[in-house]
């Protein structure tokens with residue numbers, strides 16, 4: 001059997017819990033071959049982001065070309081894209097190469113509150129990348145930024161999912177990690193809502209949950225799962241990873257990407 005291939009286009013987190021590092025760990029844990037195109041280097045830990053250096057958009061394009069033309073990809077996941085120029089490059093490559101699956105995690109602000117996308121780049125994300133996406137995975141603050149809605153209930157998550165779906169992606173998953181009570185994620189395809197629920201895990205170690213979750217969805221799609229099946233498999237994976245968070249660092253620590261093996 002050939003090994004499914006996944007590419008992440010995202011920023012580096014020196015702390016190893018989010019960004020490219022989380023994505024590659026999730027890919028490895030879920031049995032797919034991981035590749036990366038870096039958009040930015042952050043000096044970051046569990047407390048916050050101390051520095052950001054954005055890479056030239058031409059270098060992002062070259063990294064994508066290098067891996068796609070040689071190794072090939074079955075699914076692509078995007079995370080921190082930093083600015084509008086990089087978003088334009090990623091959209092152009094998505095159109096050129098016609099990837100089977102494109103998972104867009106619309107990363108805007110880190111858990112620590114530090115910005116990861118220039119505010120003026122939001123319109124580029126929506127207009128250039130959303131229409132090409134298989135699935136877009138906003139958390140509640142991102143869903144609020146995209147729709148202007150205040151979201152604190154599942155009914156409001158449904159409303160946000162509908163509005164974001166109208167921006168062009170085939171599927172929308174509004175994530176409920178920031179909800180009070182159970183952690184419910186709402187998936188919408190323009191016709192039907194599906195719900196993915198888990199009990200809330202009482203932990204402050206949630207650094208990189210969104211990156212890890214979106215990468216797990218891409219891994220499932222690369223393996224041939226349907227979108228709802230890939231979301232359920234990713235939900236099971238992130239729940240176990242959160243339950244076994246190693247408690248590293250003084251702030252929001254990482255999850256345990258390999259909890260199924262070592263805990």
Ligand SMILES: Nc1ncnc2c1ncn2[C@@H]1O[C@H](COP(=O)(O)OP(=O)(O)O)[C@@H](O)[C@H]1O
Nearest residue numbers: 139175176177178183199200201209210213238
């Ligand atoms: N404390 C928690 N308990 C259970 N599940 C959680 C918790 N925090 C996040 N999740 C789950 O982790 C995934 C990522 O969600 P979220 O934390 O909202 O993303 P982000 O990292 O982008 O803010 C979702 O499936 C969400 O439901």
Ligand SMILES: Cc1ncc(COP(=O)(O)O)c(N)n1
Nearest residue numbers: 011018019080110111207208
């Ligand atoms: C390079 C990079 N990419 C993404 C995130 C978002 O992760 P989180 O929302 O858990 O801070 C991050 N902190 N750093």
